[in-house]
Amino acid sequence: MTRLFLVKDGEKELWVAALVDEDVWTYVGNTGKFHVNEGARHDYYFLNELQYLDIGIAEAKRLMQAGVGIVDEADSPDAVRRWREDAEGMDPEVVFASMAADLR
Secondary structure: OEEEEEEEEOOEEEEEEEEEOOEEEEEEOOOOEEEEOHHHHHHHHHHOOOEEEEEOHHHHHHHHHOOOOOOOOOOOHHHHHHHHHOOOOEOHHHHHHHHHHHHO
């Protein structure tokens, strides 16, 4: 089952995330795709330091268009490079189709 979340740290909106099976995928605006995020997965299952707010597809699209998930390349050049090289990145429409199928 696929679920969508807005991941926040206090008032700061960090990610649009998709929980797919047991993996946490976060939308990276720099690539336009969702990527497996082990740090977010560890937080979701174990640390619970961040907030995970359930959202729907329309809200996820709105947040993505508003820039949630764009990473400052000057602050995190290695992470952005890895995401750009990630052949496993998932197109948002695939994530949304998976979620819509689960809702049927």
